[in-house]
Amino acid sequence: MPAIVRLLAKRLATSLIVLIGVSILIFAIARVIPGDPARIALGPNATAAAVAALREKLHLNDGFLTQYGYFVADLFRGDLGISLYTNRPVTRDIAEFLPATLELIFVSGIMMVALGLPLGVISARYRGTWIDHVIRLVTLLGVSAPGFVWAVILMLLFAYYIQLFPIAGRLSDGLGFQPITGFLLFDTLVSGNVKAFGDALWHVILPAFALALSGIGQAARLVRANMVETYTKPYIEMAEAYGFAASRIANRYAFRPSLIPSLTIIGLDFAAMLGSAFLVESVYAWPGLSKYGVAVILRKDLNAIVGTVLIISAMFLIVNILVDLMVSVVNPRIRLSERPS
Amino acid sequence: MKKTLLILTRNPLSLLGLFLVTVIVLAALLADFITPFPEHVGAVVDFANFNQPPHWPNIFGTDLVGRDLFTRIVYAYRISLILAAVVLIIAVPIGVAIGLAAGYLGGWTEYVLMRITDIFLSIPPLVLAMSIMGLLEPTLTNGMIAVTAMWWPWYTRLVYSITRSEREEGYVLAAEVIGASKLHIMFREILPNCVPSIVTKMTLDFGFVILIASSLSFLGLGVQPPTPDLGSMVADGAKYLPDSWWLTVFPGLAILFAVFGFNLIGDALREILGGDA
Amino acid sequence: MTGPTLRIQDLRLGFKTWSGMVDVLHGISLHIGKGERVALVGESGSGKSVTARIVLGMLQSMKSARISGRLSFEGIDLEKLKARDRHQLRGTRMSMIFQDPTSSLNPVYPIFTQFREVLLRANPTITEPEARLKAISALADVAINEPERVLDSYAFQLSGGMNQRVMIAMALVNNPSLLLADEPGTALDVTVQAQTLKLMSDLVEQHGTSVLFISHNLGVVREFADRVYVIYKGNIVEQATTDQLFANPQHPYTRALLKAVPRITGGGIPDIPESTSGFLDPLIAHAGASEKELLS
Numbered sequence: 001m002p003a004i005v006r007l008l009a010k011r012l013a014t015s016l017i018v019l020i021g022v023s024i025l026i027f028a029i030a031r032v033i034p035g036d037p038a039r040i041a042l043g044p045n046a047t048a049a050a051v052a053a054l055r056e057k058l059h060l061n062d063g064f065l066t067q068y069g070y071f072v073a074d075l076f077r078g079d080l081g082i083s084l085y086t087n088r089p090v091t092r093d094i095a096e097f098l099p100a101t102l103e104l105i106f107v108s109g110i111m112m113v114a115l116g117l118p119l120g121v122i123s124a125r126y127r128g129t130w131i132d133h134v135i136r137l138v139t140l141l142g143v144s145a146p147g148f149v150w151a152v153i154l155m156l157l158f159a160y161y162i163q164l165f166p167i168a169g170r171l172s173d174g175l176g177f178q179p180i181t182g183f184l185l186f187d188t189l190v191s192g193n194v195k196a197f198g199d200a201l202w203h204v205i206l207p208a209f210a211l212a213l214s215g216i217g218q219a220a221r222l223v224r225a226n227m228v229e230t231y232t233k234p235y236i237e238m239a240e241a242y243g244f245a246a247s248r249i250a251n252r253y254a255f256r257p258s259l260i261p262s263l264t265i266i267g268l269d270f271a272a273m274l275g276s277a278f279l280v281e282s283v284y285a286w287p288g289l290s291k292y293g294v295a296v297i298l299r300k301d302l303n304a305i306v307g308t309v310l311i312i313s314a315m316f317l318i319v320n321i322l323v324d325l326m327v328s329v330v331n332p333r334i335r336l337s338e339r340p341s
Numbered sequence: 342m343k344k345t346l347l348i349l350t351r352n353p354l355s356l357l358g359l360f361l362v363t364v365i366v367l368a369a370l371l372a373d374f375i376t377p378f379p380e381h382v383g384a385v386v387d388f389a390n391f392n393q394p395p396h397w398p399n400i401f402g403t404d405l406v407g408r409d410l411f412t413r414i415v416y417a418y419r420i421s422l423i424l425a426a427v428v429l430i431i432a433v434p435i436g437v438a439i440g441l442a443a444g445y446l447g448g449w450t451e452y453v454l455m456r457i458t459d460i461f462l463s464i465p466p467l468v469l470a471m472s473i474m475g476l477l478e479p480t481l482t483n484g485m486i487a488v489t490a491m492w493w494p495w496y497t498r499l500v501y502s503i504t505r506s507e508r509e510e511g512y513v514l515a516a517e518v519i520g521a522s523k524l525h526i527m528f529r530e531i532l533p534n535c536v537p538s539i540v541t542k543m544t545l546d547f548g549f550v551i552l553i554a555s556s557l558s559f560l561g562l563g564v565q566p567p568t569p570d571l572g573s574m575v576a577d578g579a580k581y582l583p584d585s586w587w588l589t590v591f592p593g594l595a596i597l598f599a600v601f602g603f604n605l606i607g608d609a610l611r612e613i614l615g616g617d618a
Numbered sequence: 619m620t621g622p623t624l625r626i627q628d629l630r631l632g633f634k635t636w637s638g639m640v641d642v643l644h645g646i647s648l649h650i651g652k653g654e655r656v657a658l659v660g661e662s663g664s665g666k667s668v669t670a671r672i673v674l675g676m677l678q679s680m681k682s683a684r685i686s687g688r689l690s691f692e693g694i695d696l697e698k699l700k701a702r703d704r705h706q707l708r709g710t711r712m713s714m715i716f717q718d719p720t721s722s723l724n725p726v727y728p729i730f731t732q733f734r735e736v737l738l739r740a741n742p743t744i745t746e747p748e749a750r751l752k753a754i755s756a757l758a759d760v761a762i763n764e765p766e767r768v769l770d771s772y773a774f775q776l777s778g779g780m781n782q783r784v785m786i787a788m789a790l791v792n793n794p795s796l797l798l799a800d801e802p803g804t805a806l807d808v809t810v811q812a813q814t815l816k817l818m819s820d821l822v823e824q825h826g827t828s829v830l831f832i833s834h835n836l837g838v839v840r841e842f843a844d845r846v847y848v849i850y851k852g853n854i855v856e857q858a859t860t861d862q863l864f865a866n867p868q869h870p871y872t873r874a875l876l877k878a879v880p881r882i883t884g885g886g887i888p889d890i891p892e893s894t895s896g897f898l899d900p901l902i903a904h905a906g907a908s909e910k911e912l913l914s
Contacts, residue, residue, distance in 0.1 A: 140605065143600075146552045148576075243739055257724065294562075
């Protein structure tokens with residue numbers, strides 16, 4: 001079996017174990033907290049009988065293992081329980097809100113790579129010069145503020161004072177567009193509605209950029225650090241001795257060896273955006289998982305909390321696996337470890 | 342140590358960082374003396390003066406109930422710094438100890454400890470803290486607990502990877518041959534080699550804890566009013582953009598400068614100490 | 619073309635650090651005639667490696683470097699050349715091989731990618747099939763049996779000796795006038811080193827390439843070089859033909875070098891006791907081997 005497939009299988013297995021651990025962890029925390037979810041859901045005026053009935057229905061009086069057992073059984077049927085906040089199946093809630101968040105993160109991720117990597121390369125190539133200093137300062141600033149601070153500053157600058165972008169939401173009213181999958185950029189393209197596509201893009205750029213700033217900064221700093229290290233390697237000295245053009249060395253011969261150690265961490269940063277997306281969504285009234293997530297957390301809506309955290313962690317793990325796959329593709333040493341030398 | 346300080350002060354960027362951090366720490370320490378309206382930290386209202394843009398004596402303006410923003414920001418700094426210090430003082434020893442144990446003792450201990458660490462690390466940082474916070478009452482203490490709970494794994498992973506590579510080094514084998522106890526080897530032999538990385542990371546983390554804590558309170562999961570907190574100030578003020586811009590911009594910039602300062606120092610330390618944070 | 623391939627006159631190198639000026643080369647002079655093989659011998663830190671890099675023009679871009687002296691290559695004064703023209707010489711008319719062949723080759727690109735890049739230096743319009751053919755023939759010259767397979771491999775998949783031969787092939791494929799060899803084969807097994815040096819020797823003979831051979835290994839120098847310059851702490855202390863030097867070393871440092879036992883680690887650099895008196899004695903040039911005599 002080729003090395004990549006073996007790698008993939010091993011990672012999937014480990015991730016599964018970890019995911020089970022996550023579910024137990026969140027489940028445990030949720031059960032340990034003070035406060036009675038049934039009472040909170042029904043409100044302070046509900047009768048004791050009504051609360052008791054709900055508790056029975058939610059299996060809240062059973063032992064921990066029993067409750068977990070019910071949970072796993074339901075999970076296999078695709079049932080994450082009912083949310084006490086929306087009174088709908090949690091799966092439906094997630095299906096409604098998740099695409100918006102995913103789309104935001106996706107666009108952010110593209111920005112992170114498209115802007116962060118080149119900045120890092122340029123910074124390393126011109127290290128010590130003013131270009132380098134400016135880039136380092138800017139990237140460090142990007143990393144130093146939480147997403148919501150940038151979200152606010154960007155909104156002030158580019159949506160209010162200089163009215164370049166819209167203030168909130170995903171799509172302008174009055175376009176009358178019906179989403180299919182919930183991924184607006186995809187839906188609009190597939191429907192051939194170019195105007196709506198442009199509108200959706202226009203709406204997503206500012207929040208995505210606010211979210212991406214931290215990731216751009218980190219990617220640039222990481223790539224720069226690794227490239228500076230690579231520039232000290234003998235094979236770069238040899239490239240210089242042979243007179244390869246400086247730009248070629250920077251963009252090809254120094255970049256790819258530096259990318260390999262950077263990829264894993266860039267992947268982690270990208271996945272961490274899953275968490276920070278919450279912050280940006282609040283500022284831009286982006287109808288994603290954040291409003292729902294915060295609301296259910298404040299209401300101790302156990303099913304919704306467990307469901308949301310589980311889905312997010314699963315995505316986190318999937319992204320990590322994808323990144324590892326990418327690393328093994330880019331790094332010939334891993335890819336070829338089956339072949340004898 | 343002296344050499345480190347010397348190098349730190351020569352580099353203009355790290356000097357800037359030192360300057361920022363010193364200003365912030367001093368401000369936090371001397372909050373009672375340097376702020377014009379220390380009583381505004383509590384539940385005070387002054388409707389005659391509310392929602393004013395920056396002017397004298399309220400150099401950052403006033404908030405929606407008339408409290409001086411500058412005063413509240415300085416006190417918020419104090420709380421943030423204390424929170425960061427407490428979190429790190431608790432999280433770092435836990436994380437380091439687990440990392441040492443997992444890295445050196447190997448076998449089942451390693452597997453179990455690292456899988457547990459992985460579990461914590463596989464939930465995006467903010468989400469984990471949010472969940473814990475959400476399930477507890479939002480207070481300062483609980484905030485510290487939540488952030489500590491999500492913080493220790495990063496140190497475990499750091500120390501674990503260093504320990505793994507140091508495990509095979511000559512000095513470790515020598516100590517084993519002499520018959521040194523496992524505890525001695527972990528804490529007196531291997532740990533000193535981890536210290537540069539740990540110190541660098543701690544410096545950087547001061548800023549990042551402040552960042553995460555402010556993110557939590559931005560979402561309403563942090564300290565409750567009337568305690569001043571940078572994140573909640575930004576959240577409260579965000580509704581009144583762009584007119585009362587000072588309500589969000591100053592607290593936001595305050596967060597930025599604090600984290601920026603610690604990052605600058607941390608960066609410089611990383612270059613000097615050669616840690617791999 | 620008259621005159622030596624390479625001529626260095628009174629080359630000085632210093633680095634400006636924040637604790638003052640650090641002088642590395644104190645005015646060295648040497649030359650290499652066409653087709654000649656000249657060795658520059660010394661311990662690590664003597665300045666031999668930086669000399670080669672100065673010839674290639676690689677140190678000049680360092681902001682802290684202060685270089686003075688005359689350097690001429692095939693009669694052209696290198697300092698007077700425009701930067702772009704000087705850069706054009708690298709990889710085409712002068713090339714270099716390095717100490718550790720495996721780490722000198724880029725680990726994430728196959729050999730052919732790098733070979734092609736080298737060929738592009740001399741002929742920017744060369745097509746990929748043409749380049750492949752040239753590379754294959756160059757590899758055949760260094761006695762590599764399966765050139766196609768090697769070209770598609772990565773450096774970590776090949777042995778050290780194989781990589782060394784690849785490096786030699788790359789260095790000579792554009793037919794340079796001058797080859798700079800910085801401690802070649804030091805990282806290799808002794809027997810492999812001997813083989814590849816013989817190969818290198820035959821090839822430069824064929825092509826008529828001049829060689830500046832930098833080493834601390836006197837045994838190898840004796841096998842390979844026509845003339846030797848001994849360098850110590852940035853000064854040339856003795857120069858002679860190989861036979862002259864080994865038959866009758868005169869400078870105290872040279873004598874110490876010849877008597878010294880090579881260290882087992884650290885690339886086998888000889889273990890010379892710290893400067894005994896006489897190490898800084900002025901230059902001794904053997905009969906008929908001084909710069910003046912050879913160049914007039």
